[in-house]
Each structure stands twice: as C-alpha cells, then as structure tokens.
Ligand SMILES: Nc1ncnc2c1ncn2[C@@H]1O[C@H](COP(=O)(O)OP(=O)(O)O)[C@@H](O)[C@H]1O
C-alpha cells in the first residue's frame with residue numbers, strides 16, 4: 001500500500017462516523033464527590049467478605065454445625081482475650097515475644113547489611129561471602145531447630161539465634177542486589193569529582209541502594225515473626241508461645257485462636273512500622289514525590 | 292599523570308603578544324587506546340590551554356568518548372603520554388545525578404557537606420538559573436534542568452578543564468539554544484579549557500575557538516574558528532566553515548544541515 005489521504009473521495013468527512021471521544025479529564029472539583037463515593041464503595045466491598053465469614057463462623061458455632069470445642073465462635077474468642085487481659089498474661093507475653101523478635105531481627109539485619117555491603121562493594125567480599133551465603137540460604141531455617149536445641153539448649157539463646165539466622169538472608173540478598181544495581185554510570189560520574197571509594201560508597205551507593213535495603217528489612221521483619229512462632233514452640237516459659245503451649249495442655253481452643261490472632265496482629269503492626277520507616281527514609285523516591 | 296600547574300582563575304584569554312601563553316590544561320603525546328585488535332585512538336597529539344574552547348567532531352564510534360574518558364581519568368591509555376589538569380570535571384549526555392540527594396547536595400557531591408558547601412552550591416545553581424530548585428529531588432526536574440544541575444556540579448569544582456560529552460544531545464531544540472548561551476557565558480566567566488564532544492557542526496562553530504575532527508584513530512582536521520562572536524549561522528564565513536567540516540566528516544551535501 002502507498003500512503004493515501006485520510007479521506008478518500010467516497011467517504012467525505014461529513015459522512016464519516018464521528019470519532020469516539022474518551023473523557024480523560026483529571027481530578028477536577030466536580031469529580032471529587034465521585035472519587036469519595038468510589039472509595040467508600042471500595043471500603044464496603046473489601047470488608048464485606050471478612051464480615052460475612054465472621055458472621056458465618058458465629059452462626060456455625062451457634063447452630064452446632066461445628067463442635068465449639070474444635071472451633072469456638074468469635075464471641076468466645078473475644079472472651080478469651082478478655083480473660084488473657086484480666087489475668088495480665090497478654091500484657092506480659094507481648095513485650096516478651098516482641099523483644100525476642102526484635103533482638104533477633106536487629107542482629108540479623110545488622111549482619112545481613114554488613115555482609116551485603118561487603119559483598120556488594122568489594123569483589124573480595126563477593127568472592128568470600130556470596131557463594132557460602134547463597135548455599136546456606138537454601139536451608140529452611142525451621143529445619144535447624146533440632147540442631148539449635150542441641151547447641152543452645154531450650155532457653156532464650158536458641159530462640160533468638162533462630163530468629164537471627166532467619167533474618168540475615170533477606171537483608172543480605174536485598175542489600176547485595178541493591179548495591180550491585182546502582183548504575184555504573186552514576187558511580188563514574190561522581191568518581192570524576194575526586195571522591196574516594198569509601199566516600200562513593202557512603203554518599204552515593206548506599207543512599208541509592210536504600211530502597212532495596214529497606215525492602216529486605218521489611219521482609220526480614222516478617223520472617224522474624226515467623227521464626228518467633230517456630231522458636232516459641234521450643235518449650236517457651238514466657239511469651240505468646242507459652243500461652244499457646246499452656247492452652248494446648250488444657251485443650252483451650254479459644255485461647256489458642258486468640259494467640260494466633262495476636263501473632264497476626266503483631267505481623268500487621270510490624271509491617272506498618274516498616275512502611276512508615278520506608279516512607280520517612282525515602283522522600284526522593286519517584287512514587288512518593290509529588291509530580 | 293596530573294599536572295599541578297598554578298592555574299589562576301583570572302588568566303586572560305587573549306594574550307598580549309610577548310606575554311606567556313595561558314597554562315596548559317591537556318597535553319597528549321602519541322596517545323593510544325586499543326580495544327581487542329582495534330586501535331581506536333592511534334597516536335593522538337593534542338595540547339589545550341586554559342581559556343580555550345575546543346570542539347571535537349567525528350563520526351560515531353571514532354573514539355570521542357574514549358578520548359574524553361581518558362582525559363577524565365575514567366579510562367587508561369595503552370600508550371603515549373597523558374597530562375591533564377587535576378581540577379577537571381565532566382558533563383555527560385545524561386545528567387547522572389544521585390537520585391537520593393537533593394539538587395544542592397548533588398552540586399557539591401565532591402565536597403564535605405557543610406555550610407560552606409551549601410553556599411557554594413547556591414552560587415553555582417544561581418549561575419545556571421536554578422536557585423529555586425536547590426532543595427528539590429533530581430527526579431522532579433525536567434531534562435534541561437537536570438542537565439543544568441550537572442553543569443553547576445561541574446562548575447562547583449572550579450575546573451581548569453571542562454569535558455563535555457554531547458551534553459546537549461538529549462535536549463529539545465529550544466532548551467539546547469539556551470544551553471549554548473549558558474555554556475558560552477559560563478566559559479567566558481570562568482575560562483577553563485573546554486573540550487566539547489558534539490555531532491552538531493553548527494554547535495561546534497557557534498561555541499568554539501577551535502574545531503578538531505577525529506577520524507580513523509587520529510586527528511584528521513584541526514582548525515581555528517576566526518569568526519567574531521556572537522556568531523550567526525547565516526554568516527557567509529560560517530557557511531564556508533560548515534561546508535568544510537561536513538566534507539571532513541564525509542557528509543556530501545553541505546546544505547540542509549541544522
Ligand atoms: N570498554 C570498551 N570495550 C570495547 N570496546 C569499546 C569500549 N569502549 C568503546 N569501545 C569501542 O571503541 C569505539 C569508540 O567508541 P566511542 O569512544 O564511544 O565512540 P564515539 O564516542 O566517538 O561515538 C567503538 O567502536 C566502541 O565499540
């Protein structure tokens with residue numbers, strides 16, 4: 001085909017079907033209520049299913065569709081929460097568990113960060129560190145529990161070490177990838193300005209790799225909770241795990257479920273905290289910068 | 292490798308006859324750079340003095356960037372002598388700003404971040420007309436603005452040698468014209484030796500005292516531009532020089548360019 005005119009003589013402009021116009025107008029004053037209504041509808045549709053499930057759960061227990069011993073209804077679980085708070089168990093268990101998780105995470109993240117920077121910034125570091133860590137990371141940390149019990153006993157050390165070991169890898173991998181992902185052209189551009197390798201690492205590479213490092217940290221925070229749950233199965237004498245073990249002995253399904261919910265809430269809180277940290281430390285990220 | 296000559300900022304560009312010429316900023320003797328089997332640069336001799344504005348033309352792949360990188364200290368020569376001023380800076384085709392640093396911090400990336408650096412950054416940004424954006428993040432700048440920040444960063448170093456590798460190539464035509472004026476003005480004020488790599492013959496004639504054509508691993512053509520400033524593309528002498536340079540570059544028709 002050769003290039004032709006847009007309107008051939010037998011379809012004059014007047015007879016051609018009018019073009020379909022699409023409204024792409026941005027957020028104007030007129031659309032503001034519409035956006036708010038859309039958000040409200042979204043909220044309703046998002047919460048609809050969870051609430052329906054809760055209601056179904058309650059009804060199932062009330063009508064004896066399931067045994068209340070196996071799955072007590074939400075109302076009973078709320079009572080279990082009240083009991084745990086009344087006796088003070090919950091108030092003392094949460095700080096204990098959280099401390100385990102945070103101490104393990106702190107040391108694990110620090111180790112992962114140090115190793116990631118070492119391997120990312122120096123070739124020697126990569127040769128020394130990367131291959132062994134890539135191998136170790138394939139071990140599911142839960143498989144290490146029996147070994148850790150032999151090594152560290154059943155006290156706090158075993159628990160914290162397990163969390164520590166589990167949180168190193170997410171931070172390491174993301175730090176390493178982040179550092180390696182910094183554009184070589186950028187590093188060259190600043191090298192011309194007489195910065196030493198250490199200054200380049202500190203002033204250019206680490207800040208630029210920070211989004212990736214923080215993703216690793218957020219992931220590690222989640223893993224620390226997972227490791228906490230696993231670690232607290234090792235004969236916990238305090239913490240949320242202790243509540244669960246006790247409840248297990250007395251067949252208190254309601255308290256077990258309450259404990260599981262506490263773990264879940266901790267997970268949500270930790271994730272929120274990490275998101276806030278990301279938001280505060282990355283004001284320059286394009287997605288966060290107003291255009 | 293580096294040349295520690297006392298390069299005073301007040302060096303006059305036009306030297307009265309009999310006075311000493313301005314200090315040397317670049318001295319190349321028999322420079323070679325080989326990639327694999329191919330000598331991309333094969334015996335380059337070149338001397339640039341402070342205050343000189345030199346454009347480097349040449350077909351794509353002739354080693355202009357390679358030459359610039361060697362002068363910047365980012366690449367090593369395989370042979371010959373390379374002496375360059377220690378205080379030098381580069382502006383690349385892309386701004387190459389650190390996204391995690393504010394504009395002013397990028398400008399003084401080579402300095403210790405303190406109040407003095409902040410003042411220096413302010414002054415450099417003022418010169419490129421971007422004082423307003425000192426606290427902005429690089430990602431919020433337009434292409435032309437980001438490139439002006441890169442220019443401010445290069446100036447903040449008070450270079451004796453300013454290396455420019457197609458710094459205007461990615462800009463739109465209007466922004467490019469403004470950048471030409473800005474670079475010419477900054478050059479007149481600070482008088483570094485400037486080596487501008489460009490593929491735009493008109494740009495080379497508009498801005499420089501001297502145009503060099505790189506070809507086949509060596510300097511194929513080297514001419515002074517003796518036209519009064521500001522230069523007009525419509526000038527007859529401008530046209531003659533353009534035709535000559537295009538011929539040197541192996542482009543047949545001199546008409547219809549730029
Ligand atoms: N690091 C490198 N390794 C191998 N070849 C290279 C390298 N850098 C440049 N070259 C080659 O050298 C030649 C000149 O490149 P370059 O200096 O970028 O050219 P120009 O800037 O003039 O377009 C090209 O053929 C390119 O492929």
Ligand SMILES: [Mg+2]
Pocket residue numbers: 355356357
């Ligand atoms: Mg090039």
